[in-house]
Amino acid sequence: MITYERPISYAARAARHVARLAFAIFVLSLAAHRFGSLSSTLFVTLALASAALALVAVLLSVVGFVRLWQVAAVGGIASTMALVYAALPLGVAGLALFQVVEKPALTDVSTDLVTPPPFIRERPVEAGWLTPTPPAAADRQAQAQAFPALTGRRYDGALDRVLTGVRIVAEQSGIAIVAEEGLENAEPDFEDLAQKTEPPPTDGQSGAKGKTKGKTAKAGRSDPLGDDPGPVPIPLSRPKPDLGPLPPGRKAGDILLQGESRSFLAGFRFDLVIRLREESETTFVDIRVASRLGHHDLGLDAAVAERFLHALDAELLGIAGD
Secondary structure (H helix, E strand, O other), X not given: OOOOOOOEOHHHHHHHHHHHHHHHHHHHHHHHHHHOOOOHHHHHHHHHHHHHHHHHHHXXXXXXXXXXXXXXXXXXXXXXXXXXXXXHXXXXXXXXXXXXXXXXXXXXXXXXXXXXXXXXXXXXXXXXXXXXXXXXXXHXXXXXXXXXXXOOEEXXXXXXXXXXXXXXXXXXXXXXXXXXXXXXXXXOOHHHHHHHHXXXXXXXHHHHHHHHHHHHXXXXXXXXXXXXXXXXXXXXXXXXXXXXXXXXXXXOOOEEEEEEEEOOXXXXXXXXXXXXXXXXXXXXXXXXXXXXXXXXXXXXXXXXXXXXXXXXXXXXXXXXXX
16 A cells, blocks of 8 residues: 655744744733833834744745645645734734825824924933934924814814813823813903993982991991992902913913823824914814824824814814814
8 A cells, every 4th residue: 555645844834833923922012012011112123023023924834835836745724824823913014014105204293283282291202213203394294295184173162161172072082181281261250250240330329329328427337237238349350370481382371281192902102282272252272192102103193183173073063163
């Protein structure tokens, strides 16, 4: 009886082992970055390493398929499993590469390209080979061409009404507010309120009050139960704090809210600042989003800003202007 021994494709077996290693590195580093304390720089480094290993596994699996076709070498299943394991790290790397080619190299976007809202606190950035660089004028022009719809919003509501809507949307979007400035600008002016609510006295009332005051003075005593309560002090408005020289992008009546956000899947961190400015009985809202990592945000900064503005439009539906 004759038995045929098929040759073994060692390339296919090696492809399966390398692809498993690449898959394990990517999944574990992603979980440690999203739910643990792994830094973003180290996560990107490990993700690139896993993509390189996955590419090697794909090349080895191709050799395994060729050997299977030519000499019927054992290794078809191993080559197929290698492609399955390599799909995740290679797919993520391919998507990132597409965004790098398709989107401009930005790490800071704003709805106001001339005077972006300033950050209240210094932003924490990671040191290393992926430390972001400050935005330049060319970056703002590239943003205007790539994201022409990323503009501020004008609402007909008062400053305090829009501020309430911003807080609600920030909480629903998972944005943690870490610093606030200018909240006193949303408080009502008590001096104007007193002048509006106090009715002007008529001539008859003034004469009656004068007679009552004369009688009281003549008697040498005051009547606490009488009709004349005496002069009523008018509350004065709270003095405005001396802010000193304001940074570019901020005026005396602005409200600034600085917050932090994270992407849903990978857990990349973003810093953002929201500026509310009262203009001609309307409130104008600007937002600025900056990433803490890399020289290219892959379009994520603009996505965070647009998602927040769309949610704010839905929250303040009915008072949105042009």
